[in-house]
Amino acid sequence: MSFIQKLNRAWCESNSLLMVGLDPDTTRLPVELKDRPDAIFEFCRRIVDATAPYVCGFKPQIAYFAAARAEGQLEDICAYIRENHPELPVVLDAKRGDIGATAVQYAKEVFGRYGADAVTVSPYLGSDSVEPYLDWEGKGVIVLCRTSNAGGSDLQFLETDGIPLYMRVADLVANKWNRNGQCGLVVGATYPNELAAVRKAIGDDVPLLVPGIGAQGGDVAATCAAGCNSKKQGMMINSSRAILYAQGPGDWTEAAGQAALETRDSINAHR
Numbered sequence: 001m002s003f004i005q006k007l008n009r010a011w012c013e014s015n016s017l018l019m020v021g022l023d024p025d026t027t028r029l030p031v032e033l034k035d036r037p038d039a040i041f042e043f044c045r046r047i048v049d050a051t052a053p054y055v056c057g058f059k060p061q062i063a064y065f066a067a068a069r070a071e072g073q074l075e076d077i078c079a080y081i082r083e084n085h086p087e088l089p090v091v092l093d094a095k096r097g098d099i100g101a102t103a104v105q106y107a108k109e110v111f112g113r114y115g116a117d118a119v120t121v122s123p124y125l126g127s128d129s130v131e132p133y134l135d136w137e138g139k140g141v142i143v144l145c146r147t148s149n150a151g152g153s154d155l156q157f158l159e160t161d162g163i164p165l166y167m168r169v170a171d172l173v174a175n176k177w178n179r180n181g182q183c184g185l186v187v188g189a190t191y192p193n194e195l196a197a198v199r200k201a202i203g204d205d206v207p208l209l210v211p212g213i214g215a216q217g218g219d220v221a222a223t224c225a226a227g228c229n230s231k232k233q234g235m236m237i238n239s240s241r242a243i244l245y246a247q248g249p250g251d252w253t254e255a256a257g258q259a260a261l262e263t264r265d266s267i268n269a270h271r
């Protein structure tokens, strides 16, 4: 099944637009796991099992694994999700961007080694830098458009003929690069006006990865109003730290599950 088919099915069957980000910060792991050699995998595994009923997919962030020399544990958590939650897509957040020959290797890493359903990439090097990912039939390629951080404006708001760069990216990706419906766009929840402009420009079918609710303070109601398509779907609304490190009265897995449930319900109440 292709990434977009899997995502469409997950939106319907889980009744959720929430994507949980797997950003395992080794300084914040629960004490009981800290001394285990597989601490990162085990932390993510328990988060995955606790939150799976409330999500449309998972987004592991590769830097948290690579910085801890834990790429093997990233392979293991991707395999674990495939085996135990096969209905939920995995978006590997790697934000790749390089010339075609190198992109071929990055694509092999993301889809071959980790078996991800989709990957995040930068548009900065243009169409031939993205093609090697699109060559993997059915895999998703999610292109940075209007990122959630304030500094994103430095380049993304530069205008040519009165049109800001992020809108050029949205148009290019939706209308030229979107081979077989494989492409999506990243637009931050922290910028609902730009989110609305992008959704309006691209129509219903291009999925948006929307990080920035939770720890970054993006507003759920404004995000839903701006980014949903006409089916009240169309977004993978990511939350990482607010779910992974939720504080609760019970144990940490319960707290993460409860945070995911509440975030899903809040999104559903506003879409």
Ligand SMILES: O=C(O)c1cc(=O)[nH]c(=O)n1[C@@H]1O[C@H](COP(=O)(O)O)[C@@H](O)[C@H]1O
Binding pocket: 021, 023, 061, 093, 095, 120, 146, 147, 148, 149, 186, 187, 188, 209, 211, 212, 213, 214, 215, 216, 238, 239, 240, 241, 242
């Ligand atoms: O591509 C991303 O996922 C991404 C794009 C963006 O514009 N902003 C952004 O925060 N992200 C990622 O989304 C996650 C946000 O994490 P929290 O702020 O903890 O929810 C991190 O893994 C970021 O790397």
